[in-house]
Amino acid sequence: MVLHSTCIMSIPSTASIDSQLPTSWSSYTFPEISTVMPSYTSRLWSQDSQPQYWSKYQVWEWLQQMLDMHQIDAASIPFQNFDVDGRQLCSMTFQDFTRAAGSVGPILHQSLNELKWNSQFPGVDFSPLDVIKSEPDDFPCPFPESNIYATDIYDPSFQSLVPVASPTPSSPDTKRSHSRPYQVKKHNPRGTHLWEFIRDILLNPERNPGLIKWEDRTEGVFRFLKSEAVAQLWGKKKNNSSMTYEKLSRAMRYYYKREILERVDGRRLVYKFGRNARGWRESEK
DNA sequence: TTCCAGTTTCCTGATT
DNA sequence: TAATCAGGAAACTGGA
Numbered sequence: 001m002v003l004h005s006t007c008i009m010s011i012p013s014t015a016s017i018d019s020q021l022p023t024s025w026s027s028y029t030f031p032e033i034s035t036v037m038p039s040y041t042s043r044l045w046s047q048d049s050q051p052q053y054w055s056k057y058q059v060w061e062w063l064q065q066m067l068d069m070h071q072i073d074a075a076s077i078p079f080q081n082f083d084v085d086g087r088q089l090c091s092m093t094f095q096d097f098t099r100a101a102g103s104v105g106p107i108l109h110q111s112l113n114e115l116k117w118n119s120q121f122p123g124v125d126f127s128p129l130d131v132i133k134s135e136p137d138d139f140p141c142p143f144p145e146s147n148i149y150a151t152d153i154y155d156p157s158f159q160s161l162v163p164v165a166s167p168t169p170s171s172p173d174t175k176r177s178h179s180r181p182y183q184v185k186k187h188n189p190r191g192t193h194l195w196e197f198i199r200d201i202l203l204n205p206e207r208n209p210g211l212i213k214w215e216d217r218t219e220g221v222f223r224f225l226k227s228e229a230v231a232q233l234w235g236k237k238k239n240n241s242s243m244t245y246e247k248l249s250r251a252m253r254y255y256y257k258r259e260i261l262e263r264v265d266g267r268r269l270v271y272k273f274g275r276n277a278r279g280w281r282e283s284e285k
Numbered sequence: 286t287t288c289c290a291g292t293t294t295c296c297t298g299a300t301t
Numbered sequence: 302t303a304a305t306c307a308g309g310a311a312a313c314t315g316g317a
Binding site: 301 | 303304305306307308309310311312313314315316317
Binding site: 193194238240242243246247248250251254266268 | 291292293294295300301
């Protein structure tokens with residue numbers, strides 16, 4: 001099954017990135033993860049957004065998308081090696097990617113090539129084989145089974161993101177739930193909990209471009225700097241484009257009862273890890 | 286099939 | 302006035 005050749009490029013205009021370091025992400029609409037397909041990256045990063053014009057921030061955004069998409073642990077990539085803008089990123093060779101990101105490098109390199117291809121030839125399906133062929137230096141892909149283009153079984157969790165069906169927006173299937181505009185796929189493990197997601201942002205400053213910050217590291221007190229942006233990220237992770245801070249905060253408040261979070265009275269956007277939250281203390285790392 | 290945990294959504298009212 | 306907080310209620314999903 002050659003998915004990439006059947007994938008019609010459909011790029012929502014809202015996915016285009018036309019600003020540098022957005023002060024508010026509330027207007028930044030993440031694409032439906034349910035559209036994740038082998039050409040996922042080229043949809044996500046619209047063809048209008050040519051990687052060579054990315055800011056450093058957008059490079060990091062792309063990296064984060066790659067991590068999420070391939071279920072790669074953030075710790076496996078030294079983000080400081082990607083403190084580059086789009087122009088510098090595009091000038092990186094296959095070897096540069098391998099040096100910078102190790103075994104993940106080939107995946108990133110391949111993804112970037114797809115983006116470059118699509119920005120140059122919008123509407124023309126990317127042929128990863130062409131890239132492999134054009135890579136004279138033996139392309140020693142360490143993930144033969146993880147070639148996202150080769151099959152649809154790259155990763156069970158990734159597969160779970162592929163839509164079971166492709167109902168039209170107006171079809172009844174999409175209206176299964178009035179209050180649930182997204183579909184969580186079967187066999188998709190519950191995965192990260194919200195509080196763990198928040199914790200991981202706090203523990204990975206490289207992945208946290210000013211979204212949440214520690215107020216008191218030892219006490220586990222933290223504050224949302226860009227609440228809507230965090231909600232958007234959480235929504236993206238859960239394939240829920242309608243996530244808002246209001247909804248996210250409701251989920252956060254449920255943690256009070258379970259003592260995963262504690263109330264911090266009188267301070268907006270401030271939360272504190274509770275006794276049942278694990279893994280946030282420096283001594284636990 | 287049922288139950289449950291963990292959200293998600295919607296809502297009203299209070300507070301900043 | 303808008304943003305945020307608080308919490309009730311119902312709905313939904315995946316897993317056991």
